Amino acid sequence: MTRPLSTYSTRARIGLIVPPTNTVNEAEWARILPEGATAHSQRMALHTDTTSPAGRAALKDDLDATVAMLAPMKPDVVAYACTAGSMLVPSETLGAEMTARCGLPVVTTADSIVRALRALGAARISVVTPYARKTNAHEVEFLAAHGIEVLAIAGLGIGAGGASEFPLIAQTPIERIRALVADTFVPGSEALLITCTDFPSLPLIDTLEQDLGVPVISSNTATLWACLGHTPGGRAGIGIGGRLLRGA
Structure with a gap:
């Protein structure tokens, strides 16, 4: 995605969606993000019903509206950072559908965990x-x-x-x-x-x-790992957060 650079987001700009009570995701990402990569968050209601058709429809409608709030700052990728709320099978379906619906790359925590574990063998x-x-x-x-x-x-x-x-x-x-x-x-x-x-x-x-x-x-390292895979600067230069993020 081509986007204008900003003073602090010279490498990557990530949109982050977290549940209302979450106070950890942003704090941990702030410690990990490499120079020039920034994350910008929006809160969204927690969806506990992800199995019924009505529950899934409500989740996707909320994601539509929340991604729309993040879109004007032109993120490289948007993360739906809720583990239990994104455990749909197959894991890639929610992110792929939201990407198609919103016109921005969207990753989810549950799918990021699956992909990270596979990458680690x-x-x-x-x-x-x-x-x-x-x-x-x-x-x-x-x-x-x-x-x-x-x-x-x-x-x-x-x-x-x-x-x-x-x-x-x-x-x-x-x-x-x-x-x-x-x-x-x-x-x-x-x-x-x-x-x-x-x-x-x-x-x-x-x-x-x-x-x-x-x-x-962790849910947070896996989600950030997936996000940075969508950004121009990639995952280079990260010194903490385990083998996954360090590429070791």
């Missing part, structure tokens, strides 16, 4: 989440539908009591996530996935890769 993984059992089970089914076997998964149970609990995800102490990984990761896993764009895990990723000896990706 990881078909058997361990997963940690902030979610309750129902959402974890949905994620296992989603990954299995794309040829990815979950050897172990554990969540913190947030959301079991309803959407009012969702702000607690961003408040999770980093050390609690580290302990969850230690209790969950099983030998034979070819990668560790830390899922949910509001789950604060960036400070752990490089250390966990050293400790576990496998790639570690």
Whole structure:
């Protein structure tokens, strides 16, 4: 896409769509983005029904309106950064349809995770989440539908009591996530996935890769990795966020 450069967005300009309570995605991307790449966010209602025709139609209508709010700043790509809200099968369908509908490249977190794991050659993984059992089970089914076997998964149970609990995800102490990984990761896993764009895990990723000896990706690193693949500057020059983003 040809677009005018701006003072700070000399390399890439990304449109970012996050759920209303999310306070982690933007903060982690701000730490990772290379010089000259910028992200510009818009909030959108959380869609919990992505299986019924009516639920999917409502999600796409909201995405249409939200992408339209981002379009005037001429992004190279737009990310729908919601893991559970984008777990449609096949994973690429939502992004492809929104790209066609909106005339801008659109990526989704769920599809970014699938593509990232495939790029890393990881078909058997361990997963940690902030979610309750129902959402974890949905994620296992989603990954299995794309040829990815979950050897172990554990969540913190947030959301079991309803959407009012969702702000607690961003408040999770980093050390609690580290302990969850230690209790969950099983030998034979070819990668560790830390899922949910509001789950604060960036400070752990490089250390966990050293400790576990496998790639570690999060919803946020996978989504940014996918976005930068659509930008003129690509992924060069990133020093944190694990093997996926460093290209190591």
